[in-house]
Amino acid sequence: MPELLSVKNLRKYFPVKKKFLKAVDNVSFSLEQGETLGLVGESGSGKSTLGRSILRLIEPDAGEIIFDGVDLRKLKGEELRQKRRFMQIIFQDPLASLNPMMTIGQNIEDPLIIHNIGTREERRRAVEELLDIVGLGREVIDAFPYEFSGGQQQRVGIARALALNPKFIVADEPVSSLDVSIQAQIVSLLYELKRRFKISYLFISHDLAVVRYLSDKVAVMYLGTIVEMAPKEELYTNPLHPYTRALLASVPKMPRDGERQRRFSALKGEVPSPIDLPQGCRFQSRCEYVMETCRKQEPAFREVSPGHFVACHLV
Amino acid sequence: MAELLIVNNLKTYFDRYDGVVKAVDGISYKVNYGETLAIVGESGSGKTVSVLSLLRLIKRNGRIVDGEAIFDGKDLLKLNKEELRQVRGKDISIVFQDPMTSLNPIMRVGIQIMEPILWHRVMSDKEARERAIELLRLVGIPEYKTRVWDYPFQFSGGMRQRVMIAMALACNPKLVIADEPTTALDVTVRAQILNLLSDMKEEFKTSVIFITHDITLAMNFADTIMVMYAGKIAEYASAEKFIRNPLHPYSQGLISSTLDINAKEGTLRPIPGNPPSLVNPPSGCRFHPRCSYAQDICREVEPEYKEVEDGHFVACHLVKGGKFNA
Numbered sequence: 001m002p003e004l005l006s007v008k009n010l011r012k013y014f015p016v017k018k019k020f021l022k023a024v025d026n027v028s029f030s031l032e033q034g035e036t037l038g039l040v041g042e043s044g045s046g047k048s049t050l051g052r053s054i055l056r057l058i059e060p061d062a063g064e065i066i067f068d069g070v071d072l073r074k075l076k077g078e079e080l081r082q083k084r085r086f087m088q089i090i091f092q093d094p095l096a097s098l099n100p101m102m103t104i105g106q107n108i109e110d111p112l113i114i115h116n117i118g119t120r121e122e123r124r125r126a127v128e129e130l131l132d133i134v135g136l137g138r139e140v141i142d143a144f145p146y147e148f149s150g151g152q153q154q155r156v157g158i159a160r161a162l163a164l165n166p167k168f169i170v171a172d173e174p175v176s177s178l179d180v181s182i183q184a185q186i187v188s189l190l191y192e193l194k195r196r197f198k199i200s201y202l203f204i205s206h207d208l209a210v211v212r213y214l215s216d217k218v219a220v221m222y223l224g225t226i227v228e229m230a231p232k233e234e235l236y237t238n239p240l241h242p243y244t245r246a247l248l249a250s251v252p253k254m255p256r257d258g259e260r261q262r263r264f265s266a267l268k269g270e271v272p273s274p275i276d277l278p279q280g281c282r283f284q285s286r287c288e289y290v291m292e293t294c295r296k297q298e299p300a301f302r303e304v305s306p307g308h309f310v311a312c313h314l315v
Numbered sequence: 316m317a318e319l320l321i322v323n324n325l326k327t328y329f330d331r332y333d334g335v336v337k338a339v340d341g342i343s344y345k346v347n348y349g350e351t352l353a354i355v356g357e358s359g360s361g362k363t364v365s366v367l368s369l370l371r372l373i374k375r376n377g378r379i380v381d382g383e384a385i386f387d388g389k390d391l392l393k394l395n396k397e398e399l400r401q402v403r404g405k406d407i408s409i410v411f412q413d414p415m416t417s418l419n420p421i422m423r424v425g426i427q428i429m430e431p432i433l434w435h436r437v438m439s440d441k442e443a444r445e446r447a448i449e450l451l452r453l454v455g456i457p458e459y460k461t462r463v464w465d466y467p468f469q470f471s472g473g474m475r476q477r478v479m480i481a482m483a484l485a486c487n488p489k490l491v492i493a494d495e496p497t498t499a500l501d502v503t504v505r506a507q508i509l510n511l512l513s514d515m516k517e518e519f520k521t522s523v524i525f526i527t528h529d530i531t532l533a534m535n536f537a538d539t540i541m542v543m544y545a546g547k548i549a550e551y552a553s554a555e556k557f558i559r560n561p562l563h564p565y566s567q568g569l570i571s572s573t574l575d576i577n578a579k580e581g582t583l584r585p586i587p588g589n590p591p592s593l594v595n596p597p598s599g600c601r602f603h604p605r606c607s608y609a610q611d612i613c614r615e616v617e618p619e620y621k622e623v624e625d626g627h628f629v630a631c632h633l634v635k636g637g638k639f640n641a
Contacts, residue, residue: 042501184572184585266506
């Protein structure tokens with residue numbers, strides 16, 4: 001598959017009282033057409049900032065975003081708008097991301113109007129088709145967002161993201177505000193869409209199980225950088241970075257064979273402030289294997305086996 | 316084991332502009348001394364109201380319509396305000412989901428931990444200070460001797476939840492209600508807090524009601540599991556029995572729609588539809604519109620909540636002789 005997106009050394013620092021919060025610090029990855037990259041990390045790790053910086057909803061400070069052969073950071077005005085047609089986003093809070101004064105149909109049609117696509121009739125047909133695709137049914141076209149449950153609202157958000165036939169969608173925690181049974185419905189829908197249309201996703205989530213289900217490869221973020229990235233199965237079965245290992249171990253597993261866990265493997269401490277990062281490895285304060293080198297030198301992000309990248313001195 | 320709490324036929328309704336919301340509609344359960352009961356359900360299933368009703372911590376438009384709640388020999392629902400105050404924070408305490416909004420932002424955490432101790436006159440002022448410091452040590456706050464006089468904003472989310480737990484334990488309660496205590500926390504911190512809750516349960520020999528939407532967590536963590544749907548109990552069983560033999564189609568659906576970290580691709584089986592309105596709940600079994608096994612009887616007759624095997628209760632027409640027959 002050809003490469004669709006290549007992010008190189010992307011950086012976004014936010015100034016905070018004469019210092020900098022390094023939200024995204026030298027992040028690089030690439031994505032093929034139709035491929036889904038799962039991005040996991042705890043709150044404050046920079047995963048949303050990364051997602052939005054790629055779309056330039058947040059203006060990055062440095063780096064390249066090569067999308068479809070063009071560096072998005074070099075584009076502006078109409079050129080950028082034309083490219084953006086092919087990149088969409090699904091937000092965490094579906095109600096807040098829909099226009100409350102517009103009907104469901106108008107919300108979904110809006111991107112088509114903005115990009116001047118089709119006649120009124122054609123757009124109406126497109127909207128109806130989208131409603132079918134996301135499992136809502138055409139009869140809801142004149143309803144308003146507030147009349148819908150969270151899960152249905154999120155389906156509208158997904159339909160709107162699909163309206164322009166995008167090549168790339170950033171899905172920023174699209175299921176975390178939903179109830180369990182509804183979460184499963186939306187995950188199933190995203191899974192189907194992924195197989196049906198050749199869309200690349202950047203799927204941002206703190207839920208390691210959902211990420212495993214939907215992604216082709218997975219990147220783990222900690223304090224603004226990717227500490228490990230690998231094809232999905234490789235990452236979940238052979239995690240190398242101590243942080244990835246700790247994350248995976250801390251998730252309670254379904255006790256199908258009657259083997260219950262009363263205690264959970266817990267990482268010590270909490271994520272430190274991203275403002276005053278220590279010298280050396282960012283994970284040193286919580287790592288049980290920390291050595292002298294880790295405190296002095298920042299580990300390089302390197303490929304240790306085909307497609308498996310990790311930033312750790314111990315690997 | 317002896318029973319600490321027996322709830323019988325509890326009904327809590329809320330008056331709303333569009334009718335009466337039957338948030339909790341005739342439920343019965345019990346908690347033994349030292350037991351951890353997990354109440355599992357989605358938003359609006361009544362899991363929180365079914366417990367907070369015991370302390371009458373419900374909104375103004377809510378009222379307890381019927382039922383009794385025998386706690387340590389007395390009916391909590393018949394206590395007057397003053398008697399109820401003696402129970403709140405002393406015999407029964409609560410750890411809420413969001414520690415930031417449930418701690419007082421302008422009060423030092425040590426003072427907040429001392430508050431219930433002094434209010435219930437469990438010990439002197441000086442002893443209470445020492446107790447507050449000791450509790451912070453127990454819940455694993457580093458440099459607890461100085462941090463005890465810090466304000467909540469000076470603590471991280473996980474540390475605030477530790478403070479909440481210290482507060483809840485201050486008066487040696489018989490029952491701690493933990494309402495989604497780890498939902499707002501990051502995964503690695505969540506594991507820490509769960510371990511702390513386990514340790515504290517051992518240390519203080521308290522019973523715990525653990526309210527959660529996470530069935531995986533409940534199945535690992537609790538002694539007993541109670542699954543609620545639309546204001547009613549769908550199933551109630553020991554965790555062992557529940558893991559081996561979940562009988563209610565809703566319980567089965569919750570399990571099959573929960574993604575396990577080891578789940579294989581394409582194995583997710585979501586429950587269709589949405590939870591029903593509690594103003595106008597469906598006829599018969601409240602789960603029937605979403606149940607793939609629903610039959611005529613399910614649409615017409617409300618299933619009885621009954622014991623199908625020793626200690627295993629289910630409300631489903633299709634469960635017979637301890638087995639699910641569809």
